[in-house]
Amino acid sequence: MAFTEVNGAKLWYEVTGEGEPVVHIHGAGFGHFNFATATPIESKYFQCVDYDQRGYGQSDKPIQNYDMEVWADDLAGLMDHLGLETAHVHGSSMGGMVAQVFGSKYAHRTRRLIINCSAAKLDYAGRLTFKTWIDIAESMGCGSRALAELLGVQALSRKFLDGPDGPGAVDMIQDILERSNRKEVFQRACQAMIDMDLRDWATSISVPTLVIGGDEDIMTPWEVGPDGCGQEWLAQNIPGAVKYVVKGSNHSTLFDGTEENMRVVVNFLQANNDLTAALA
Helix, strand or coil, X not given: CEEEEECCEEEEEEEECCCCEEEEECCCCCHHHHHCCCHHHHCCCCEEEEECCCCCCCCCCCCCCCCHHHHHHHHHHHHHHHCXXXXXXXXXXXXXXXXXXXXXXCHHHEEEEEEECCCCECCHHHHHHHHHHHHHHHHHCCCCHHHHHHHHHHHCCHHHXXXXXXXXXXXXXXXXXXXXXXXXXHHHHHHHHHHCCCHHHXXXXXXXXXXXXXXCXXXXXXXXXXXXXXXXXXXXXXXXXXXXXECCCCCCHHHHCHHHHHHHHHHHHHCCCCCCHHHC
């Protein structure tokens, strides 16, 4: 693990494994822990770059304007530091939103793109979700049990939560939220998702793209209200994109659908030209 300064902020990062580089862009609230179950699998085949985005984890948390382009530009700077001209890019949740901007703005630096449980524009229900996060963080703090339990229900499948790992997962969420976040930045990131409209970025993506998510996703579902653009919209509107639905998984397919999610991701990244066949 190491640190570097990118665009005026100190970023924490870690490189694991050998092979073609894959950069992991985490979602809101969780820092690099978002990929804690994915990296041990993916690093058997690729060089994985995990990092805490500006505002999270061990990276600097300045109070400033945050949007997906700010984070995408930071990733480009991190790749410069690491000497990576190109890389595969795998974004989860909010990280998938950043990945849409990166894959469009920095297409020349993107080998293949994975958008995991994400959206291009939130519908009203989605906006209410993140408004609730803002309100709970304000009244109880990012490390509150109430926020951890809400995120657990919104991110993990009922089957997973009722299983032996369910209660421990909620404890883990609370611990990560408390350690990885600064309230004001957490709230600004939520507001960035509420305000975003990534349709122009998404439709201009020209690199091979996989849209993958759980069939039980209630945070960024495949089908959304008429004011939103969810996972199905991404799969239909990113030119040449392929999609995969992880059965029995909620929003966090990296945790409650790890093996299936990562099997598909690895196959997609290793495939030659027939990307659809790689998902079988």
